[in-house]
């Protein structure tokens with residue numbers, strides 16, 4: 001049996017995560033991507049659609065369901081350009097896996113195409129390559145998924161903190177103001193994803209959080225999407241060994257995508 005550890009950080013987690021997150025924002029950045037909290041303008045009311053797809057049937061287009069993939073960044077000029085490229089690579093691999101399984105896929109970013117990003121001479125760190133990235137606001141990302149409309153949402157990220165020894169897998173789901181998941185099943189999906197990512201990645205730990213419990217605020221993309229969703233932080237690229245793996249091994253990135261896909265398949269089958 002797979003590990004099923006679900007760490008829902010209510011009190012302790014709030015303190016740990018909040019301090020890590022604020023530290024990042026001011027130093028070199030835990031990858032919190034807060035956007036802005038949507039409390040003031042009303043959170044999504046899309047709960048009615050939660051978990052409505054069994055994964056067994058196909059929709060009118062012949063697809064099992066619609067999956068919106070959101071490779072993180074840049075959401076402002078110069079925002080995490082290297083991570084943006086790594087996120088896109090995992091996103092393309094994940095799209096291929098989902099399409100092969102009968103899902104339709106929409107990506108929230110449309111700058112570097114798949115052939116270009118996987119070309120042998122593509123340099124993740126190259127200024128010319130990074131200049132291909134187009135800023136995509138968090139609002140446009142969630143708007144695209146809502147308008148499609150998507151049945152499932154997956155935002156793909158990699159994490160960073162100032163302590164370079166840190167390297168764990170983290171999966172986050174969105175919580176309402178009462179610290180309950182916006183969507184039934186989101187915690188289960190997130191925890192399954194954490195388990196698979198922990199197996200696939202070269203990390204030494206794993207956590208699953210609700211955004212508000214962990215961070216003290218809601219993450220834009222999880223608060224403003226009207227379908228069940230998760231945000232993955234597969235590993236910490238601030239760890240030098242991990243950075244090397246992410247930067248040089250597309251096979252490693254494919255393994256990450258396979259983990260996210262396997263978790264999605266297990267969750268939707270359940």
Ligand SMILES: [Zn+2]
Nearest residue numbers: 031072157158
């Ligand atoms: Zn990120």
